[in-house]
Amino acid sequence: MTSAAIFLTLVLLAFIAFVTVRQRSLASVSGDTSKLHSLPRHYGYYAAVCALIPGLLIFFVWVITGKNIIEGLVISGLPDGLSAQYQEQASLVLNRIRLAVENPASSEKHPDILAAAQQFHALYVRGIWATFVLAVASGVGGLVFANYKTNPDFRARNSFERVLTILLILSSVIAIITTVGIVASLLFESLRFFQQVSVVDFVFGLHWSPQTALRADQVASAGAFGAVPLFTGTLLISLLAMMVAGPIGLMSAVYLTQYASARTRKIAKPVLEVLAGVPTVVYGFFAALTVAPFFRDLGEAIGVEIASESALAAGFVMGIMIIPFVSSLSDDAITAVPKSLKDGSLALGATRSETITNVILPAALPGIVGAFLLAISRAVGETMIVVMAAGMQPNLTANPFEAVTTVTVQIVALLTGDQEFDSAKTLSAFALGLALFLSTMVLNVFALRIVRKYREVYD
């Protein structure tokens, strides 16, 4: 008996419930559907739901909690010697038991562990059968219940509608809970970090060097966790990106909305939006292998020293990446400006470009600002391009020709490879994540408020 078998049985049961109850509803009015409150299939849907949902709930409870409960039982039943060992190295003992369960032919020799493994297996088999019986029983119960309720006056359609509503609410609740969970995990780990490093040092410190001693006897730097160089790096690259994406995106939006023929627009707009579909890692090697050397050579030619990993290359490519954000959101904002305003300006003898700069862009300005802010928050969160093109050195500089690093890149660097989750070095990643999350959230809220405010004007 496996979990999949339980699930399939439940689905089969739901199907049977659908067919039988549908038939029963038809039989109850001897085939004259006009006497039924709902269509026969609604009775069927209702029965299927009744048969499926309780069984599924039981099934999920088993899937989520089953193993933990059994492990608890097994551990509490361990003989004294192992139990004492368990106090010290819980996961080790548990792992040995697990291994023995999954691989009976393993080299495990300890008789107590083997006994525990056998007990675990027995309990597991018993548990899954219990789940099966309970789930099927509740499914049959649901079927019987639906069968009993089926009569021509029963409002199956409305009841099924209610079930759907609950399903939809559940989906959105899951999304919200996940967000809350992410924020909470960030928050708790950050709090642990701030127990070791003061908030003031983190927020105002000018030096970032997270290497700390792993053991007490090691000789290493004490570590410095000043996040300022990371945030200035992020800011510098985002600024460079906006200097590229802002003008290009806005002007292409103006061209597409005001000058391009319908045919050009139909082709050019999707092509431009393909830019948004290019994976960022592809942009990353475009930046590292093409753009960065190009800038370096260009710098050599005109006598400026540009590092082969530079903020300039990363910012430039990131700018290309966010052009579609700027252009398609600005496009929406410009298209939302009523045609009557444009006509009014043209009728006064203004040229097309005068109309655009004096009437259309000012009217679309709030939307354009919103577009820019959303693009910036996208740039701030971008990682891959910077990892590949801007380097890893936390430089506190405003010079775009040097290598810099950003918040996201440092988070990646801190959390790749084997890590222990109680050192300040690892925990600092969560603090950085939290700071980044807060700043992009503020940006997003700000941008959405502006966009919404402007929508009200022309609706």
Added chain:
Amino acid sequence: MLDMSTKVDPMTEIRTPKMAAKDVNVFYGDNHAVKGISLDLYRDEVTALIGPSGCGKSTFLRCLNRMNDTVATCRVEGNITLDGDDIYDPKIDVVQLRARVGMVFQKPNPFPKSIYDNIAYGPRIHGLARERADLDEIVATSLEKAGLWNEVKDRLDSPGTALSGGQQQRLCIARAIAVNPEVILMDEPCSALDPIATAKVEALIDELKGRYAIIIVTHSMQQAARISQKTAFFHMGDLVEHGDTTQIFTAPKEERTRDYITGRFG
């Protein structure tokens, strides 16, 4: 080229049309919207274009300042002149043409700017004012001519969109006047207004009569009768009948005109 300083001999002015359309056809793609219309428009008169919806009167009006150029599928054939010059001549400057032939739209469309900037928009574009004082003067006189000065003189900095619908429409008329046009086209200027605001706009049109050639499209036959000297009746893209307003409304020659003005269709 059109010459801004064209002088018309006062003795012959009445008989020389300000604008003349000869055999004008307009197509939207395959749709033949205006069919061979010839119509003279005079400097000192208000000409009303009437007819049921979709009869081509607005389309014809929009040919007179080439606003139809903004519609990609629109094609105009025939000959339209302003003071004898063909306005569809490829050498013509459309921007100059629109400065001489102003337009007021169906729905008031003030720019989302201050009242002052709304009026100053045209003069600024065309460089009509050398100094701030000149611009102030133009704004004031335009608002006065539009009968709006007393209502807004204390709040020229407040947004034009904050005015009432009727005030907005008079603001748009003032905006058109500010660039010193010779002809003003009005496309159902009162259809979005209540009766009181309508009465004010009609009074204003009466005021402006004589200084500008005014061509107004209207759905209200009473309005046409009240404010116009000449009336042209359009139906299905044809110009059915045109002539003195009193004659059209009291003794129409065509049966279709009679049916329309007595309310039998449309």
